[in-house]
Structures are given as C-alpha cells and as structure tokens.
C-alpha cells in the first residue's frame with residue numbers, strides 16, 4: 001500500500017504502544033527502531049512519583065538488561081533497557097513475562113517447611129529457615145566427608161627421560177607401587193546452585209563459600 005505524504009513522522013501514543021508491545025523489541029535489536037525518537041516520545045508518558053532502577057533478567061544467563069519502575073516500594077512494571085549493551089531493549093518471551101511472575105498470587109514470599117512424615121507445608125521465618133539449612137549442611141557434610149582418596153597416579157608421572165622429552169611430547173609412565181592416597185577434602189552429597197540474577201560479586205562470594213565447604217558440584221540455573 002502506498003504511504004500518504006501526509007502520514008505523521010512521529011509515532012502517536014497508540015502507535016508507540018503497538019511498536020513497544022507488538023514487536024518493537026525485535027526491531028530495536030535489529031537496529032531498525034529509532035531509539036532516541038522512541039525515548040523522546042515516551043518522555044511525557046512517565047508516571048509521577050515513579051523511580052526507575054536498572055536490573056537484569058533472572059531467567060537465563062544472557063544477562064538482558066531491564067528497567068524496573070517502582071512507586072512507594074511497589075514494582076509497577078519491567079521492560080527492556082534500551083541502553084543495555086546485551087539486548088538494546090529487547091526481551092524474549094520469558095523476559096517479557098518477568099513482571100507477571102513477580103505479581104503472581106501463586107508466588108511464594110516466605111520460606112516453607114514440610115516436616116518429615118508430614119503431608120503439609122508450613123510457613124516459617126527466615127531465621128528458622130537459615131538455621132535449618134545450616135544444620136542440614138553441617139550434618140550432611142560431616143556424614144559424607146571425603147578426606148582422602150586412593151587414585152591411580154601413574155598417568156601423572158612425567159617420564160624423566162632427559163633430552164628425549166625435548167624432541168617429543170612428554171610421555172607418561174606407570175608409577176611403582178600402585179594406588180596412592182591423596183587428600184581431596186570434599187563432599188559429593190551437597191550441590192550449590194547460583195542463578196542469572198546474581199552479580200559477579202555475589203558469585204565470587206558464592207564460589208568462595210561453596211569451595212570452603214568442600215563442594216565440588218557448583219552449578220548455574222541456566223545450564224539445567
């Protein structure tokens with residue numbers, strides 16, 4: 001269809017919403033959307049008493065940036081951050097539904113506990129939850145601690161063949177004496193899982209805590 005020469009150059013409010021919700025994020029990602037014009041057009045749409053904070057999507061490890069609008073401590077909406085280097089305002093279907101998960105009446109806001117043998121969950125305080133987790137970690141760690149392990153280290157010994165190693169890749173030879181007992185200091189009974197919402201600084205501390213506890217299985221939610 002031929003475009004009328006009188007067609008408006010700037011998007012109307014209705015067109016703006018169409019652009020935003022009907023595929024604007026994909027256009028922005030492809031560099032087809034005029035982001036400065038979009039930003040200028042939305043200036044007047046800002047709600048009063050609303051603060052905006054940048055955050056990141058917590059669904060996967062892409063790290064898409066989001067802007068959260070908050071009033072009186074309540075989260076009003078979340079949208080893609082046009083200034084974010086990863087997504088340039090775009091969000092996938094999971095990221096777009098972020099606010100819905102926050103506002104869902106089914107969302108749990110308190111820790112819950114189901115006692116052994118019980119058929120129901122009960123709300124408990126954060127203090128009680130943390131104490132229970134700490135006790136479980138201590139008990140499981142003590143009961144499953146592996147201090148040493150017998151390993152076949154024969155493959156780890158480099159052949160001390162002198163000059164021959166300079167002319168060919170190092171060879172590995174069998175070590176006399178069979179299995180050797182080496183310290184490993186770990187438990188295989190506890191895993192630690194981080195998430196996409198964790199910052200680098202948090203992840204650094206998580207890794208330290210997990211390794212200090214002797215955990216070998218440290219994972220990320222997005223890899224499941």
Ligand code: SF4
Pocket residue numbers: 057058059060061062063064087090091092093094095096
């Ligand atoms: S779930 Fe979607 S919006 Fe969220 S970080 Fe991953 S790709 Fe980005």
